Amino acid sequence: xxxxxxxxxxTISAFLKSFSQTEKDFKAIAVENNAQKTASxxxxxxxxxxxxxxxxxxxxxxxxxxxxxxxxxxxxxxxGSTISYERERSLRQKTxxxxxxxxxxxxxxxxxxxxxxxxxNKKDIKLKKLDSDDLGKLxxxxxxxANLKKGLIDYIGEKYKNEHIIDSLNRxxxxxxxxxxxxxDFSKLRSFIYDALKDSLLIPIMKKADQTLNEKGIEEIIxxxxxxxxxxxxxxxSIAQKYSRKPLWTFSPTAAYxxxxxxxxxxxxxxxxxxxxxxxxxxxxxxEIKSAFTISNDTSIRKVNYENKPLTLSLGINKxxxxxxxxxxxxxxxxxxxxxxxxxxxxxxxxxxxxxxNTTLRINVFKSLWLPITVKYDPENGNFLGLFAVTANLGN
Amino acid sequence: MKKITIEGxxxxxxxxxxxxxxxxxxxxxxxxxxxxxxxxxFRETLSDLEPDTDYNIDFxxxxxxxxxxxxxGEFEAPNPITDSFEDDxxxxxxxxxxxx
Numbered sequence: 216x217x218x219x220x221x222x223x224x225x226t227i228s229a230f231l232k233s234f235s236q237t238e239k240d241f242k243a244i245a246v247e248n249n250a251q252k253t254a255s256x257x258x259x260x261x262x263x264x265x266x267x268x269x270x271x272x273x274x275x276x277x278x279x280x281x282x283x284x285x286x287x288x289x290x291x292x293x294x295g296s297t298i299s300y301e302r303e304r305s306l307r308q309k310t311x312x313x314x315x316x317x318x319x320x321x322x323x324x325x326x327x328x329x330x331x332x333x334x335x336n337k338k339d340i341k342l343k344k345l346d347s348d349d350l351g352k353l354x355x356x357x358x359x360x361a362n363l364k365k366g367l368i369d370y371i372g373e374k375y376k377n378e379h380i381i382d383s384l385n386r387x388x389x390x391x392x393x394x395x396x397x398x399x400d401f402s403k404l405r406s407f408i409y410d411a412l413k414d415s416l417l418i419p420i421m422k423k424a425d426q427t428l429n430e431k432g433i434e435e436i437i438x439x440x441x442x443x444x445x446x447x448x449x450x451x452x453s454i455a456q457k458y459s460r461k462p463l464w465t466f467s468p469t470a471a472y473x474x475x476x477x478x479x480x481x482x483x484x485x486x487x488x489x490x491x492x493x494x495x496x497x498x499x500x501x502x503e504i505k506s507a508f509t510i511s512n513d514t515s516i517r518k519v520n521y522e523n524k525p526l527t528l529s530l531g532i533n534k535x536x537x538x539x540x541x542x543x544x545x546x547x548x549x550x551x552x553x554x555x556x557x558x559x560x561x562x563x564x565x566x567x568x569x570x571x572x573n574t575t576l577r578i579n580v581f582k583s584l585w586l587p588i589t590v591k592y593d594p595e596n597g598n599f600l601g602l603f604a605v606t607a608n609l610g611n
Numbered sequence: 612m613k614k615i616t617i618e619g620x621x622x623x624x625x626x627x628x629x630x631x632x633x634x635x636x637x638x639x640x641x642x643x644x645x646x647x648x649x650x651x652x653f654r655e656t657l658s659d660l661e662p663d664t665d666y667n668i669d670f671x672x673x674x675x676x677x678x679x680x681x682x683x684g685e686f687e688a689p690n691p692i693t694d695s696f697e698d699d700x701x702x703x704x705x706x707x708x709x710x711x
Contacts, residue, residue: 303624338711340675341698344625353673354628355625358704361630361646361671368667372638381636382665389667389704397703423638493699 218259251543253501253535254577254585254606256338256463256488277316281331284309287371307342307382308333312469327468327480337461356447359432366421370411373420395445398523402443412437452580456542460490460499473512478519480511488533498535503551505529513560524559531573549575553591569593613709614658615684617668621652623676632669633657660685663711671702685710 264279292298297304309332316325337343345353371384384407391405410418417437422428439446447460464487471480484507491500506528513522530552535544556568575589583608591600621627631653633645641661647653658664670680675698685690686707694703 299624341623342625345675350626350628357628357630357672357700358648361632361669364669364671364702365634365667366630368634369637373635376638384638385665385667386706393703394698445700447673447702451700455675470682521636564618591653 253499253533254547254579254587256501265606277314277325279314280314281310281312283307284311304342307339308336312467314471322474324475325471325473325480326467327471328483329467331465331467333461333463333465335464338459340458340465343458345454346459349457352450353454355429355432356436356450359429359436360447361432362421362425362428363436365424366417367408367411368415369424370409370420372415373416374411396447399448400443401440401445404440409441412441449583454544460492460501461486462489464488471511476514477517478510478512478521480505480509481508482511484508498538500535501533503529503531503533505550515560515562520561524555524557526558527553528556529553529573545579547575547577549577550575551575566595572593612658613660613685614656615660615686615707615709617655617657618681618683619649619653619670620679620681621674621676622679623674626673626675627651627678628674629670629672629678631655632667632671634667634669635665636667656684660671660706660709662709664709666707666709667702668707669702673700674698682707698706 219298264286265279266540267281269277269279269280280499283306287301288306290300309330311330312328313481314325314327315323316327317323344350350372367388372381375381375384387405388408390402391408395401395404418428418430421433422430436446439449445547458497466483467482467484468484469482471482472478473480484505487504488501506525506526509524510521511523514611516522529551531549533547533549535547537546539545551573553571553573554568555571561567570593572592572594575587576582577585577587579585587606592598593600617631619629619631626661627650628648630646630648633643635641635643641664643660644667645657647655655677668682670678672678674696677695677697679693679695680703681691681693682705686709690707692705692707696703
């Protein structure tokens with residue numbers, strides 16, 4: 216069964232990648248804000264598609280496919296067409312999931328379907344309007360950078376009176392600037408541009424063209440460029456990072472059909488996560504709270520019944536351990552406590568409430584493919600339980 | 612006079628901004644200075660450009676989605692000029708030389 220589920224996961228991943236008309240969207244999603252979200256928060260709600268195989272080491276393995284309605288819409292939407300903010304917001308706020316559970320005899324024992332509704336999502340800046348301060352900062356920098364570029368060209372015009380030289384320097388300046396801005400690396404600008412940036416005559420020349428010039432803003436940008444950094448991109452990055460630590464809260468109702476016992480099952484899950492700390496240079500910490508209530512079959516009773524009613528509450532901390540140079544999470548560790556309480560039938564000799572300590576290690580093995588390994592420990596009974604899964608978050 | 616069309620397309624619906632500058636260096640006649648800012652997709656036609664003349668066209672801004680630009684009209688190759696940027700800041704500049 217494991218083999219088939221793995222093949223299914225890979226096939227669906229390949230299908231969605233190759234058939235989606237929004238290959239650029241996949242890349243777009245991945246760049247700043249989403250790249251800095253943790254894998255743990257991406258498991259709560261997907262931007263496009265998510266496929267996973269859970270409980271690989273256990274007897275019952277399940278394959279789950281999640282998609283946002285935005286992901287599905289983007290496949291069928293006419294290439295290049297745009298949608299309104301309201302529609303995009305509505306499509307991104309909801310995801311659906313379908314899951315199949317099978318046993319080692321290659322039979323499907325259970326299938327389910329459900330939705331995830333976003334109650335609060337302040338993380339996704341593709342969806343959430345930036346605060347006016349952040350928007351103002353980026354708008355003001357845009358104007359200052361535009362002024363600086365014009366100023367550099369005017370400076371060259373003033374310094375080199377020969378038109379032929381001005382034209383060729385203008386082209387070199389453009390090319391050098393474009394390369395630097397695209398790579399976010401201004402350390403390799405042509406030397407005559409550095410000379411212009413260092414020259415105290417540059418700002419007076421710019422002021423001649425624009426009396427309302429934001430002199431302080433321009434000076435800060437020049438300082439950054441002379442250090443080789445892209446101050447515009449750095450500002451954007453720090454704003455995106457700030458939003459990636461904001462809260463996300465979801466609610467997910469799911470209905471399932473148990474083929475063995477020939478009856479329905481219902482579950483209601485709510486998850487909340489928020490980043491901790493304001494120091495964006497440090498790897499993020501996240502608090503996660505989850506509650507789940509399920510109504511399902513008590514297998515000790517040989518007829519249709521709904522006497523298995525577990526409630527699960529968990530509280531944990533997720534920490535990014537390893538990031539790459541672009542601040543994308545590559546390894547995460549989650550420590551969480553969980554309390555399970557049985558509202559239905561409790562087997563003789565068992566407690567109705569069980570408290571466990573758990574850890575999940577998420578390792579990014581390749582591109583969007585993650586291996587989450589969960590270890591549960593029941594301190595009262597001294598039991599260990601290991602859960603091993605494979606997850607692919609596409610377009611995240 | 613020569614005509615060019617400048618198009619900018621934002622695919623995301625929020626957090627978009629671009630400054631469009633079309634200009635010539637102050638010291639070189641004839642002077643030209645066009646600036647406009649946009650927070651959503653736009654199409655701008657300029658039909659007062661001198662023939663056989665260089666013009667700088669700069670786009671400076673940011674988007675949390677995608678920004679695609681296209682410059683077309685009466686200028687020498689490469690024509691049209693296209694470029695795109697995703698979830699980031701951008702400040703590309705292009706120089707076009709209008710047809711004779």
